[in-house]
Amino acid sequence: MEAVKRKWTALAQKAKGMASFLRGSRELVAVDPGSYAVKCCYFKEEGGILAVKAWGYLPYDLKPEASPEERKAEAIKSLKAFLAQKGLKIVEAATSLSGNSVIVRYVKFPQMTKAELSAMIATEAEPFIPFDINEVQLGFHVLGEVSEEGQKKMETVLVAAKKDLVSQRLEILQGAGLAPTIIDVDSFALENVDELVRDPKQAEGATLYLNIGHMVTNLSIVDAGVTRVVRDIFVSGITLTKAVMKALAVDFAKAEELKHQYGILVDPSEKEGILQAGQKDALLVSQTVAGVIKDLVGEVHRSVDFYLSQGPERSIGRIVLSGGSARLKNIDQHLAAELKVPVSLLNPFAFLKQPPADLPAELLPSFGVAVGLALRRNNDWV
């Protein structure tokens, strides 16, 4: 569990001026307000057993060109309806961020106390942050001590999030009557889950997580519980849909439908059958989708090469997929063949004695971030 605790990043206590982070009441609802759907999860411990008391998958009922304001209003509306429908009176909430308004950096600082670093963080962090320091909310966590050129240094993970993104998230939660007490980073929340669900006897090597959402794909590489690479890639669900729109000259809704229906054809006999049946659309969607995934694979290669170049005896042992786009038909087989590493889909509820029976299997990978957030205060329960 220590590895899990080492990784948390605290932005929310700044937003709320709270000193406690992993303490306090355990009544906490996790809200992952993505750009396609809001995902919610609420765990409760009863008789020593952790169980999912409520989950929500709330896709936006909006036109693709809806403004951020409309999206926010819709998220608040569906979140409120979810809380009312489930009869949840919990006020505290955890949420997380990702995308091009969030930067995660690993930085080594000279030895100082946490209080000293806290006081100096804006000045110390400025060179590492590509945004105006006055426009960001900073969070940091000291990972441990390292030696560099004979000097002891503190390895620190820095998170800088643009204030407007933080405010937008806080407004969604507050608008639904919730009090945000934790703001995390999508990739960190996700790793929190995999720590619990992965097979302890799994093959050697680091784990590469790909959370393929709608607007963004979160990539992280974790070795022995330590995150080594975190980055966001802008090849994701919407990129696939737009490519299908263009290739088949259809509107957004139709392109989404075709993408969901066909995915990637990997099996030669399946391809043959499709050809025989004259299903041109299926072939075209598959080719188009595979073309976009090629770009994603290129980005993954870049991150893997960077990781491998950072030290000897490094390898990637497995890839864990999550996010709504992990539901793309055959994406796991396709990526395994392209990247030559075993690929699995995340079931974020696999550690529970009783997984939620009413949650459809195809939605499981979409709940990675929400479950990771919901566990933030529940680490000691498992």
Ligand SMILES: Nc1ncnc2c1ncn2[C@@H]1O[C@H](COP(=O)(O)OP(=O)(O)OP(=O)(O)O)[C@@H](O)[C@H]1O
């Ligand atoms: N069966 C399916 N096949 C292919 N893609 C799918 C399928 N089901 C959902 N998706 C895609 O998953 C994406 C939504 O994923 P997710 O819910 O993880 O996004 P999000 O968290 O709301 O977005 P983001 O985090 O990027 O802002 C959409 O692009 C959607 O089209």
Ligand SMILES: [Mg+2]
């Ligand atoms: Mg998401």
